[in-house]
Amino acid sequence: MVASTLSLGLLAVLCGLAGQGALARDVAGWWGRTLLWAWGVRVTVRGQPPAGPAVFAANHASALDIPLVFAHLPADFRIVHKRSLYVLPLFGWYLYLGGHIGIDRGNAFRARRSLTHAAERIRGGTSVLVFPEGTRNRASSGVAAFKRGSFVLALEAGVPVVPVSLSGVKAIVPRGLLHIQPGLVQVTLHAPVATEGLPVEQAAALAERVRAVVVAGCAEDAA
Numbered sequence: 001m002v003a004s005t006l007s008l009g010l011l012a013v014l015c016g017l018a019g020q021g022a023l024a025r026d027v028a029g030w031w032g033r034t035l036l037w038a039w040g041v042r043v044t045v046r047g048q049p050p051a052g053p054a055v056f057a058a059n060h061a062s063a064l065d066i067p068l069v070f071a072h073l074p075a076d077f078r079i080v081h082k083r084s085l086y087v088l089p090l091f092g093w094y095l096y097l098g099g100h101i102g103i104d105r106g107n108a109f110r111a112r113r114s115l116t117h118a119a120e121r122i123r124g125g126t127s128v129l130v131f132p133e134g135t136r137n138r139a140s141s142g143v144a145a146f147k148r149g150s151f152v153l154a155l156e157a158g159v160p161v162v163p164v165s166l167s168g169v170k171a172i173v174p175r176g177l178l179h180i181q182p183g184l185v186q187v188t189l190h191a192p193v194a195t196e197g198l199p200v201e202q203a204a205a206l207a208e209r210v211r212a213v214v215v216a217g218c219a220e221d222a223a
Contacts, residue, residue: 011190015097021078022076024097024099026100033071036071039180040183041068041172041183041184042184043185044187044190045186045188046186047189049127049189050162050192053125054075054160054162054192056128056129056162056189057131057132057150057163057164058130058163058164059214059215059218060131061170062176064177065083068169069164073164073189074189076127077127078121079101080118080129080130081100081102082103082105084105086102086173093212101118115156117159118153122154122159124182132151132207133147143215143218145207146208147207148203148206149203150208151206151210153201158196159195160192160194160195161195161206161210162192163193163195164187164188164189164190165186165187165190165218166186167218168183169179185216190217193210
């Protein structure tokens with residue numbers, strides 16, 4: 001696992017340096033699939049992404065979510081993430097060079113500017129993935145409240161939001177990646193939620209609506 005992370009991580013960074021963001025994204029997918037296979041994690045995927053750019057909004061239960069979405073979310077996307085991740089060796093470098101979108105949470109002006117830039121990227125055809133809970137939800141179950149910022153992004157870009165339920169992750173990593181257990185994870189892409197014509201003031205209501213879909217999907221998969 002360490003060897004695959006180092007080799008594929010370096011390859012992804014080199015692709016980013018060469019300006020090959022799409023190829024770097026493919027390499028990240030290979031990395032994710034390799035890790036999940038090594039850990040004995042089986043994945044089933046339901047649903048298809050819409051044609052054209054979208055904002056994919058997923059619940060965030062564990063660090064396992066990162067290789068999971070890179071490996072099995074059936075779309076070319078860039079992650080909206082906290083800018084501080086850039087300091088991480090390989091993974092942070094890949095995020096920066098691969099065209100992913102860092103947000104400076106400690107500076108409201110810079111965060112707003114980053115979101116404006118992200119909206120422009122989306123209008124230009126780039127889909128993004130957001131974890132609207134803002135950080136990993138370390139509770140044993142449930143989905144935390146969705147923050148409105150991700151949905152302001154979708155409204156300003158005028159693209160649909162695709163709710164994504166990541167189910168079964170907590171059962172596999174109940175105490176973090178050091179205690180990972182083999183098992184099955186379900187990735188469900190729900191029907192897109194349209195944003196066309198909605199004002200930015202509807203961001204909080206949109207967040208609640210999308211969260212309800214994600215929660216229902218997680219509950220259905222757990223049943």
